[in-house]
Amino acid sequence: MRYIEPHGHMVSRTTDDYIDMVTAGCAAVCEPAFWAGFDRSSANGFFDYFCQLTEHEPKRAAKYGLPHFTWLCINPKESEDVKLAEDVISLIPKFLDKQNVLGIGEIGLNKNSRNEMKVLEMHVDLAARNNQMILVHTPHLEDKLKGTRLILDVLKSDKRIKPERCIIDHVEEHTVKLVLDAGFWAGMTLYPISKCTPARAIDIVEVYGNERIWMNSACDWGESVPLAVPHTALEMRKRGHSAEAIDKLIYQNPIRFMSQCPKFKMPVA
Ligand SMILES: [Zn+2]
Secondary structure, three states: OOEEEOOOOHHHOOHHHHHHHHHOOEEEEEEEOOOOOOOOOOHHHHHHHHHHHHHHHHHHHHOOOOOEEEEEOOOHHHOOOHHHHHHHHHHHHHHOOOOOEEEEEEEEOOOOOHHHHHHHHHHHHHHHHOOOEEEEEOOOHHHHHHHHHHHHHHHHHOOOOOHHHEEEEOOOOOOHHHHHHOOOEEEEEEOOOOOEOHHHHHHHHHHHOOOOEEEEOOOOOOOOOOOHHHHHHHHHHHOOOOHHHHHHHHHHHHHHHHOOOOOOOOOOO
């Protein structure tokens, strides 16, 4: 089996996780900028984090032969402080030329608040001005449908943004159609306690197909499973999905989406 982990918060994982992932067939990992589990006290904390994502973590991943890519932003959970968000967003352009940066993410909404909307629009403008791809986080549970609609409206109303260069992550049964119908890519997050279980994710693929869709573990510092993608692939095999269809979903699709950024390159085997 071969697969890409298109959404893993590797700075909070151990070297054992890297070994397990590579052993299971992981061929590249992509790490969107995220909440640290606590609020950072200043823009300097984000500066250090962006250095970690663009310089240090790629070196750690390389020790296990794993190409590491990243996306930069201030996450929606820390977007209530608009002044802090402005300061952080002003730091990002100087990191955009770094070799492993694919775009702006994971941006989006958490509680669908007015300030979060403001910061989302600032990020979308930053991406548009710098011709960057976008990775979007959608809110949890009861806020998800409304939040997804709000995010899609922001993206669709900016004529500079091409839907095929944006992925809307953490889709579930009630949001996936909205995302795909509007021409965006959809990400399904495999979590043990919230978001999609493997069984639900496979149901979604069986209903909506495997064209503009990928799966990720979104493994982070919380309860999450770094091997959720290969585990789900095994589950798909048990359900009778062909090796080819599985390979498309977990390997070829992430490559197809991310290759829209010329910096995304898989090593030649
Ligand atoms: Zn994430």
